[in-house]
Amino acid sequence: MPPAPRSPTAVYPLRLADLIYPEGHPRYCETGPVFAFLVDHPDGLVLVDTGIGPPHQLIDRLYKPVRYPLDEALAGLGLAPKDVRLIINTHLHFDHCGGNQFFPGRPLLVQRREHEAAGAPGYTLPHWVEFSGANYRLLDGDSELMPGLRVLPTRHTPGHQSVVVDTDNGAVVIAGQVTETAADFEAEQEESSIQKLKSFRPVRVFFSHDHATWPYG
Structure with a gap:
């Protein structure tokens, strides 16, 4: 089967896992996806988050993840990990940085x-954050990384960031985990991080742990 066609400056969700939320989590017993996102930018391919990473005794016992390998997800677009220019982590929880170790340097x-x-x-x-070859570039607040590709701090963790991508069709937002679901994003209209993201008038908002996008469709 030929790889799916890609268009310039586009965003592709990559489903890297499904997990079951453990006791104590607000979504206890629910099954949820884990997404990364590939930004196909004229200046290079950008990967936003890297998923859960390799098998780990504690993570596997608590979350019972079903993994979908990152290299296979990229292969579906005719790509390989070596083609990725840089990685943006929305934050450094295990399910967002677990694959960082596969990109030394x-x-x-x-x-x-x-x-x-x-x-x-x-x-x-x-050890999923600091590993041999880890090459972190630390940002302080809003940053334009490439023309039409920017990050901005949003809620969830002390340094959580969301990504805004300009495309031919309008702005696309990779919200990360600013909310768990698209429904929460819709419901929490007055929250400052959500207002900040909506100020870009996005045509689509993607979430790390929801198949749905905002606006719904």
Whole structure:
């Protein structure tokens, strides 16, 4: 089967896992997806988040993930990990940075506050953040990384960031985990991070843990 066609400056969701939320989580017993996103930009391919990563005893016991390998997701677009120019982590929880280790030497763009927070006990899996070849580029607030590709701090963790991509059809937002679902994004109209993202008048908003997008469609 030939790879799916790609268009310039486009955003492609990559489903990397399904997991079951454990006891104590607001979505306890629900099954939810884990998405990364590929931005096909004229200046290079950008990967937003890298998924859960390899098998891990604690993660697998708590979340019972079903993994869909990142290299296979990229192959569906006719690509390989070596084609990715840089990685943006919305934040450094295990299900967003687990695949960073497969990109040694590649720039990993994260907010400075998030990188500092990730050093706290219990915040994440430290060896999935700091590994041989880790090449973090620390950001301080809003940043334009390439023409029409910017990140801005939003809620969820101390240094969570969302991504805004200009496309021919309008702005596309990769919200990350600013809300768990598209329905929450719709319901929480007055929250400052949501207002900030909506100020770009996005034609589509993607979420890390929801198949649905906003506006619905």
